[in-house]
Amino acid sequence: MKSLLRTIIQVLFFILLAKLSDSLVIWLHLPIPGSIVGIIFLFALLEFKIIRLDWIELGSKWLLSEMLLFFIPATVSIINYKSLIAANGIQILISIIGSTLLVMLCAGMIAQRISERKERNAA
Amino acid sequence: MMQSIFWLVFTIAIYGAAKRIYRAYPKVYLTPLLTTPIVIITIIALSGVTFDTYDKGAIWLSDLVEPATIALAVMLYKHLDVLKKNAKAIIASVCCGAITAFLTTAELVHMFGLKYDLMASLAPRTATTPIAVSVSGIIGGVPTITAVATLITGLVGLTLGPLIVKWLRINSPIAQGILFGTSAHSAGISKAFEYNAIAGSIASLAMMLTAFVTLLIAPWLITFFQ
Structure with missing residues (x-):
């Protein structure tokens, strides 16, 4: 019960931080989204020991483990694009799948090579 | 109500x-x-x-998407040493990945003979949604279509990623994280956390870097297709 209450309070802190970052972006006309500003800001708060990790760790764990749930409504919005899907859906899907495969091959293989070489050097 | x-x-x-x-x-x-x-x-x-x-x-x-994205800072903070040690691998592979994503998407859309505004809408889809949407607006795409394309990208990465990891025997948590974070933004991060915490943190950093790189290169790369 106590940890549930703590999780809720900590999640509220993250919501507040998100609202603050959004207002800052609008106020200063920054060309980057509020979420990125929020990440940098929170990271700085932790790094300079202004807030302690255990004050917010429970909340961050819950938000990260339920992240997929927060994307569900946006996924459902696909029903607003029936005509686009009917006209070009297949081509769009093939483009996305093809390109995503290439990105994974390229990024994954380069990273695997570099970390293998690193392990060999360390051994 | x-x-x-x-x-x-x-x-x-x-x-x-x-x-x-x-x-x-x-x-x-x-x-x-x-x-x-x-x-x-x-x-x-x-x-x-x-x-x-x-x-x-x-x-x-x-x-709650934005608060959850900000919560990634906690992961970055906790795994800072792993990130510092692997900065080279992360930067090299994420840059290649982001450029590949943009160019191959634009090229495939071009091959299918689809219109320019659709190409500009799809090309930034590998970046995280808020960045992809603003890049799309900058290069002449339709931001709402970009949001949907970004989402489909997440789904595709989430389903195909584990197969690529298995086939190519990508067993280093660093490489797994980079693969998921670069190709499938937040959806990929949640998948990477299913592997382990290090892969998840690396994926978070890869996602952010992918967003920055896309923001920087998109206006220049799209000129090849105009």
Whole structure:
């Protein structure tokens, strides 16, 4: 019960931080989204020991483990694009799948090579 | 009001059930990000409710995307040493990945003979949604189409990523994280966390870097297709 209450309070802190970052972006006309500003800001708060990790760790764990749930409504919005899907859906899907495969091959293989070489050097 | 609360609770309930099924049968096609929307779209279509009505309740969930993204800072902080040690691998592979994503998407859309505005809408899709949407606006795309394309990208990465990891024997957590974070933004991060915490943190950093790189290179790379 106590940890549930703590999780809720900590999640509220993250919501507040998100609202603050959004207002800052609008106020200063920054060309980057509020979420990125929020990440940098929170990271700085932790790094300079202004807030302690255990004050917010429970909340961050819950938000990260339920992240997929927060994307569900946006996924459902696909029903607003029936005509686009009917006209070009297949081509769009093939483009996305093809390109995503290439990105994974390229990024994954380069990273695997570099970390293998690193392990060999360390051994 | 009652209807909004109903759709909110309904979404959470379906997601809870989908998660339980996925835990019992961890098959790629049973991933909750795929099964939950299918069930919800079917129910909405059958009951004749519009998306806007549904979204009045469900938007409470969408509003948590940004706080969850900011929570990634905690992961970055906790795994800072791993990130510092692997900075070279992360920067090299993410840059290659982001450029590949942009160019191959634009080229495929071009090959299919689709219009320029569709190309500009799809090309930034590998970046995280808020960045992809603003890049799309800058290079002449349609931001709402970009948001949907970004989402489909997440789904595709989530389902195909584990197969690539298996086939190419990508066993280093660093490389797994980079693969998921670069190709499938937040959806990829949640998948990377299923492997382990290090892969998840690396994926978070890869996602942010992919967003920055896309923001920087998009206006220049798109000129090849104009």
